[in-house]
Amino acid sequence: MTAIDPSTLSAEVPVHRTKRPDWLGLALALALGIVVVIPLLVVAIWAFAEVWRYPSLLPQEFGFRFWQATLARPDVWAAMSLSLRLSVTVTLLSALICLPAAYAFARMDFPGRNLLFLSFLASHAFPKFGLLVAIAGIFLNLGLISTFWGVVLIQLVGTLMMMIWIPVAAFQNVDRAMEEAARDAGAGPIRVFWSVSLPQAAPTIFAAVLLSFVGTFYETEGAWLIGAPEIRTMPVLMITYINNQIVVQYGAVLSVLLWVPSFIALMFTRRLVGSGSFAKGFGV
Amino acid sequence: MAQLTLKNLGKSFDATDVIRDLSLDVADGELVCLLGPSGSGKSTVLRMVGGFETPNRGAILIDGEDVTRVPPEKRPTGMVFQSHALWSHMSVAGNVAFGLKLRGLPKTQIREKVGEALALVGLEGYGERRVWQLSGGQQQRVAIARALVLEPKILLLDEPFASLDQHLRERLREELRDIQRRLGITTLFVTHGQDEALALADRIVVLRGGEIEQVASPDRMYRAPQTRFVAGFIGSMNFLPCDMRGGVSDHPLFAVRATVPDGPVELAIRPEALTLLPARGTGARVHRVTDYGTHLLVDVDLPDGGRLKAMCPPSARYEPGQEVALEAGHVALFRGDAKLAEVTVERRVAVHV
Amino acid sequence: MTDLSSSGTGRAGGTAHSNGRGLTGLLLVSAPVALLGWLIIYPIFNAIARTLFAPTQTGTAFSLDTYGRFFSDGYALANLWLTLWVTAVCAALLLAICLPLALYLRFAKSRVAGVVQGLALFPMFVPSVILAYALIRTIGPNGGVDLVLNALGLPKINSPYLTPWGPIIGLVWDNIPLTTLMLVAGLGAVSDNAVEAARDAGARPIALLRHIILPQIGNAMLVVLSFTVLSIFSAFTLPYVLGPASPEMMGPFMQRTFSQVMDPRMAVTQAVITFAICAVFGAFYVRSIAKNREARR
Numbered sequence: 064m065t066a067i068d069p070s071t072l073s074a075e076v077p078v079h080r081t082k083r084p085d086w087l088g089l090a091l092a093l094a095l096g097i098v099v100v101i102p103l104l105v106v107a108i109w110a111f112a113e114v115w116r117y118p119s120l121l122p123q124e125f126g127f128r129f130w131q132a133t134l135a136r137p138d139v140w141a142a143m144s145l146s147l148r149l150s151v152t153v154t155l156l157s158a159l160i161c162l163p164a165a166y167a168f169a170r171m172d173f174p175g176r177n178l179l180f181l182s183f184l185a186s187h188a189f190p191k192f193g194l195l196v197a198i199a200g201i202f203l204n205l206g207l208i209s210t211f212w213g214v215v216l217i218q219l220v221g222t223l224m225m226m227i228w229i230p231v232a233a234f235q236n237v238d239r240a241m242e243e244a245a246r247d248a249g250a251g252p253i254r255v256f257w258s259v260s261l262p263q264a265a266p267t268i269f270a271a272v273l274l275s276f277v278g279t280f281y282e283t284e285g286a287w288l289i290g291a292p293e294i295r296t297m298p299v300l301m302i303t304y305i306n307n308q309i310v311v312q313y314g315a316v317l318s319v320l321l322w323v324p325s326f327i328a329l330m331f332t333r334r335l336v337g338s339g340s341f342a343k344g345f346g347v
Numbered sequence: 348m349a350q351l352t353l354k355n356l357g358k359s360f361d362a363t364d365v366i367r368d369l370s371l372d373v374a375d376g377e378l379v380c381l382l383g384p385s386g387s388g389k390s391t392v393l394r395m396v397g398g399f400e401t402p403n404r405g406a407i408l409i410d411g412e413d414v415t416r417v418p419p420e421k422r423p424t425g426m427v428f429q430s431h432a433l434w435s436h437m438s439v440a441g442n443v444a445f446g447l448k449l450r451g452l453p454k455t456q457i458r459e460k461v462g463e464a465l466a467l468v469g470l471e472g473y474g475e476r477r478v479w480q481l482s483g484g485q486q487q488r489v490a491i492a493r494a495l496v497l498e499p500k501i502l503l504l505d506e507p508f509a510s511l512d513q514h515l516r517e518r519l520r521e522e523l524r525d526i527q528r529r530l531g532i533t534t535l536f537v538t539h540g541q542d543e544a545l546a547l548a549d550r551i552v553v554l555r556g557g558e559i560e561q562v563a564s565p566d567r568m569y570r571a572p573q574t575r576f577v578a579g580f581i582g583s584m585n586f587l588p589c590d591m592r593g594g595v596s597d598h599p600l601f602a603v604r605a606t607v608p609d610g611p612v613e614l615a616i617r618p619e620a621l622t623l624l625p626a627r628g629t630g631a632r633v634h635r636v637t638d639y640g641t642h643l644l645v646d647v648d649l650p651d652g653g654r655l656k657a658m659c660p661p662s663a664r665y666e667p668g669q670e671v672a673l674e675a676g677h678v679a680l681f682r683g684d685a686k687l688a689e690v691t692v693e694r695r696v697a698v699h700v
Numbered sequence: 701m702t703d704l705s706s707s708g709t710g711r712a713g714g715t716a717h718s719n720g721r722g723l724t725g726l727l728l729v730s731a732p733v734a735l736l737g738w739l740i741i742y743p744i745f746n747a748i749a750r751t752l753f754a755p756t757q758t759g760t761a762f763s764l765d766t767y768g769r770f771f772s773d774g775y776a777l778a779n780l781w782l783t784l785w786v787t788a789v790c791a792a793l794l795l796a797i798c799l800p801l802a803l804y805l806r807f808a809k810s811r812v813a814g815v816v817q818g819l820a821l822f823p824m825f826v827p828s829v830i831l832a833y834a835l836i837r838t839i840g841p842n843g844g845v846d847l848v849l850n851a852l853g854l855p856k857i858n859s860p861y862l863t864p865w866g867p868i869i870g871l872v873w874d875n876i877p878l879t880t881l882m883l884v885a886g887l888g889a890v891s892d893n894a895v896e897a898a899r900d901a902g903a904r905p906i907a908l909l910r911h912i913i914l915p916q917i918g919n920a921m922l923v924v925l926s927f928t929v930l931s932i933f934s935a936f937t938l939p940y941v942l943g944p945a946s947p948e949m950m951g952p953f954m955q956r957t958f959s960q961v962m963d964p965r966m967a968v969t970q971a972v973i974t975f976a977i978c979a980v981f982g983a984f985y986v987r988s989i990a991k992n993r994e995a996r997r
Contacts, residue, residue: 088812091804095819098873102834103826105844109837117842118850160731173725177993179733184989186740187927188982190934192951193971196958197747198739200968220739223732240432243399244490246419247426248446248497258445262436281827284936288955298937301829305836305941315837318830325825329818336824336877337817342885345878345927 103322109315129312139317142300149296150280152215157222157275162268165230166256183227187345192284199288209293217285222275229274229335233267234260270335277328281321297321349423349500349533350375350410351396357404358391358557365391366402366557373501376531378524380544383554384580389537390505392554396535397503398422409500425499429506431490433478439465439489440474446497464496465489467526484515491523495530502527502534508543520546541581545569553577571689575681578615585621585655587614591680599650600631603678605688612687615679618644621657623665626672633669647671744975751969766969778947780973786864786939786949787932790871794879794928795921797872802883803913807895824877828870832941835870836861866942867949871932879924886920887913923988926981934974950974 109115112122113129133139167173168180198217199208207213237260245255261268283298290299297317304314335341351373358366365388373379381389394400396407398419406415414422433442440461447457465471468488478486487507494502504523508516524547527534538544544551545565553560553568553576561573572578579586589598591612596603601614623645630650637644643659657673665671680687754763770776805817823831838844840861849856860866890913898912914921936951943949948956950970958967975982 085808085810085812087804088808088810088816091801092812092816092819095801095816099819099822101844102831102838105838106830106834118847120847120851160735164729164732167725167728171722171725171728173722173729176725179729181986181990181993182736182741183732185986186736188930188978188985189740189744190930190974190978192934192936192954193974193978194740194743194934196954196967196971197743199958200750200964201743201746203964216739220735223736227732238430238432240428240430241434243397243419244426244428244432244493245434245445246399247397247422247424248493249420249449250445251418251420254449259434263434265436277825281829283827283829284951287936288958291959298827298829301833302937302941305829305833311837314833318833321827321830325827329822329825333818333821336821336881342878342881345882345923 106315106318109311110319112312112315129310130316132310133313133316136313138295138300142295142297145294146280146297149211149214149218149286150276153218153222153279154272154276156215156219157226158272161223161226162230165227166234166260168227168231169234170260180227180231183224186224195285195288202289208289209291211294214286214290214294214296217289218279218282221282221285222279225278226271226275229271229341230264230268233264233271236267237263267335270332273328273331274336277324280324351501351533351535352408352411353392353396353405354408355405356392356395356402356407358388358395358400358402364557366395369405369554369557369559371552371559371562373533373535375533377549378527378534378536378547380548380551381535381537381554382541382544382551382581383539383560385539386556387554388557389539389554393426393503393505393535393537396501397424397426423500424503425494425497425501426503426505427487427490427494427507429509431483431486431507433486433489433493435478437478438474439470439476439478439481442478442489443474443493443496446493450497460496464492467495468492469522483511484519487511487519488522491526495526495532500533502532504534504536506537506539509538509540516543517546523547545581553580555580572615572679573686575613575615575684575686578679578681578686583618583656585614585616585618586681587616587649587653587655588612589614596680600629600673601675601678603675603680603690603692605680605690607680607682607687610682613681614675615681616655616675617677618656618658620675620677621655622674622676623647623657623659623663624672624674625665625669627670629670629672631671631673633665633667633671635667636665645671647673747968747972747975750965751972754965766966767973769966770969770973775947776953776970779950779953782864782944782947783933783950784977786868786871787929789868790875790932791925791928793868793872794875795925798876798879798883798924799921801876801880802887803909805880805884806887806890820880821877823873826874828874828937829941831870831874832938835866835873835942839869861942862944864944866944867935867939870938870942871935874938875928875931879928882924882927883917883920886917886924889920890916919988923985926985926988929981930978930985933978 108122110129111125111127113124113126115122168176195217198220202208202213202217207216241263242255242259245259246252250258281298282296283302286294286296287299287302290296295303301314301317301321304317308314351371353369353371356366356369357364369388369392371379381392383389391400395402398414398417398421402415406413408414409423434445437445443461443464444457447460452460461474462471465474468491470485470488470492473481473485473489478489481489490507507523508519511519520543536544536547538547545568548565550562551565551568552562555576561568561577563571563573568577569582572581575586578584587598587601589596589601589612591597591605591607591609593609594604594606596605596612596614598614601616603614632648634646634648634654637646638661641661643661643663643665645657645659645663645665646654647657648654655673659665674692676692678690678692680690751766752762752764753760754765801816801820805813805820808816836843839857839859841856841859843859843861846856846859860869894912894916895908898908903912934951934954935949936955939949940952940955943952954967954970954974957963957970961967
């Protein structure tokens with residue numbers, strides 16, 4: 064082989080542009096963009112419209128009048144604080160009972176482990192609203208209908224599956240040798256959990272906790288069926304606005320307010336949700 | 348200092364015996380390599396010494412003290428894992444310091460010891476780095492420092508260099524050997540690479556199917572394998588099946604004399620024990636010549652359809668198809684798995700290397 | 701990923717003193733398991749028992765009266781048919797939309813793919829109430845689409861609001877993220893090399909899809925289908941807000957029977973009927989989860 068002087072060849076060697084624009088991707092992005100973004104955009108415009116009469120393409124007057132009006136309503140504040148209290152309670156309880164269980168499923172050996180774990184995954188195999196009605200039938204006899212703790216219980220059940228299998232996967236992904244290395248360095252089992260397993264699994268567990276929190280905050284069916292008429296959470300209030308409120312902007316302002324948690328959740332959990340492992344939990 | 352004794356160890360997983368009945372003494376400051384194919388149980392032995400598996404039978408003694416039921420965190424052993432198993436949420440110094448912190452040492456002393464340990468593996472000033480900022484070789488060095496900083500009585504290494512490339516593996520091997528010598532620490536090293544075992548060990552233990560096949564120094568292991576398995580597992584070996592009749596083998600090319608009862612045997616000859624000579628009428632022909640730089644490896648087709656490898660000096664010239672004569676300087680005879688005899692033949696022709 | 705025995709070499713925990721460890725494990729999982737038993741398994745059996753045994757003066761007796769009433773009530777049957785129809789249409793639409801999307805996401809390597817993925821995931825984070833409200837404002841009477849059409853001098857659309865198409869659009873929108881994700885995960889079983897080898901052998905995109913890709917994701921598609929059917933069949937919020945008042949879908953029908961008609965026993969009967977209809981899909985879903993976990997072992 065002799066060395067080739069690049070300058071003598073460069074004129075004859077054809078150069079290819081290997082990166083072509085991804086037309087299919089752009090088309091899909093555009094189509095999805097229209098379908099996903101437009102409805103939300105319309106709501107956002109409504110939230111800042113003071114006067115918007117048909118058939119004008121855009122509102123006649125923009126302003127913050129309805130923001131003040133919405134935020135001045137006591138039912139909005141009551142619902143907001145109730146929803147927050149509910150979500151925090153449910154998420155904390157869920158983390159408290161599910162994380163140790165997830166660790167046990169991931170790392171310990173006990174009779175019935177596979178069957179019990181499978182039954183958590185299989186709890187998806189029942190139509191959810193039918194199940195809620197069946198539970199409501201039981202709660203009716205227990206006097207839990209229309210109480211705070213009734214709603215907590217129903218929403219807690221809703222978070223169970225996600226708060227079990229995502230952390231189980233997270234704990235299993237911790238390299239066993241890392242835990243053994245900590246044992247080797249002199250740490251007992253509990254110390255290993257605190258100093259190695261938990262910090263290693265923390266990002267994924269955090270995403271699961273956030274998903275549960277947001278999911279509980281938005282949960283509508285259980286709160287509506289079990290909580291009505293006393294317990295009025297944000298989504299339930301939203302339904303009554305849609306059904307009975309003549310002022311369109313109240314609903315629009317509330318919607319825009321409720322996006323905030325959506326966006327935060329999207330930011331922090333996209334990596335988890337986008338990974339194949341998330342979908343695998345649903346049985347694929 | 349520290350002495351390790353394994354007494355009649357036995358371990359089964361799900362009713363399968365992984366370790367059958369294994370006894371071994373490791374002297375103070377000795378480096379013993381556990382060598383074997385995958386599934387031979389070598390890692391299991393190491394993990395039992397580290398306390399990560401509990402043996403079903405037998406005992407493990409360190410300095411005469413029974414540690415068989417002692418949990419890993421209370422054993423005077425330090426382990427280096429194949430996957431380095433560094434804690435990625437801690438800095439390099441944090442990894443090394445973890446065990447010292449658990450022992451409640453004062454901060455200044457911890458800093459001092461961490462610095463010393465990192466210096467020992469050639470990583471001074473890397474303490475504040477994150478684990479994932481290091482190269483594979485550096486990560487494994489941190490793992491070694493992490494194990495050594497606790498001054499264990501026994502150092503355990505589980506194929507620590509398996510995921511590194513050839514050059515790096517050789518360099519770290521030499522560094523580890525130097526450190527081990529300097530500290531005089533009793534060491535158990537698991538590997539499936541024979542060159543690693545030959546280069547590192549004071550003694551090699553070849554395991555097969557959960558049992559010890561042979562224990563010997565690298566030199567004896569290579570030159571005087573006691574079983575056919577070891578002969579074939581370590582280095583390359585030509586096996587030629589034939590029959591012994593009246594103290595002479597009936598192989599057409601190798602008539603070996605040995606006082607061995609009649610019956611089928613295998614002649615085991617290392618490629619470097621073979622000498623090639625151009626000749627006619629032998630029926631053995633060169634099939635292919637491969638140049639390895641330091642030596643040539645010549646594949647020879649035998650008249651009976653077998654093929655063997657012979658090592659020649661790089662100056663030798665052979666062409667495919669050329670007829671050759673073969674002479675063996677050293678032959679071992681195996682019947683089944685057992686060695687019957689070893690024969691060193693007086694060379695009739697001087698070999699010019 | 702979620703298979704329990706993936707840990708290391710599949711050997712049971714090394715230093716475990718099996719008895720003590722086993723009890724600790726059971727203790728740690730006891731709270732969620734108890735909750736699962738009390739609020740999912742027990743209610744299902746309770747519901748079946750309650751609807752089969754009616755209280756009488758002398759105690760309880762076997763009775764199918766509520767089922768008889770349901771299946772002889774033309775309105776209830778119309779609701780059931782509507783729900784089945786909506787579910788079928790949604791499932792078909794979702795596969796038609798999400799399969800191309802998933803194929804693109806699985807095989808695309810450009811940076812646009814990240815944007816497409818983000819957009820496809822976004823609906824997962826939009827609660828259905830807000831979606832319902834936004835759809836009313838967009839495709840409802842005099843909504844955003846009407847405004848644009850009007851400005852272009854075109855006639856108004858026939859608004860799907862309060863027709864079965866309202867919930868269909870909403871449910872499809874809502875289910876795109878999970879369906880796509882599950883299909884992408886299913887497509888993970890098709891290796892790049894398998895596709896490259898087929899192209900090397902001369903397969904065009906259509907042949908590639910028919911002979912290489914679809915056969916390998918058949919099971920995943922059935923799981924996705926079952927999951928979609930299960931989640932759509934008893935949807936509540938979107939049908940309640942966007943759907944027609946009569947006939948109505950099973951979700952709002954059950955809710956109204958429970959809260960407004962104040963007939964819990966009838967509501968539970970309706971729930972049991974949805975269980976029965978979904979049982980085939982549910983059983984298939986569970987079987988395939990179990991099989992997957994078995995296979996990964």
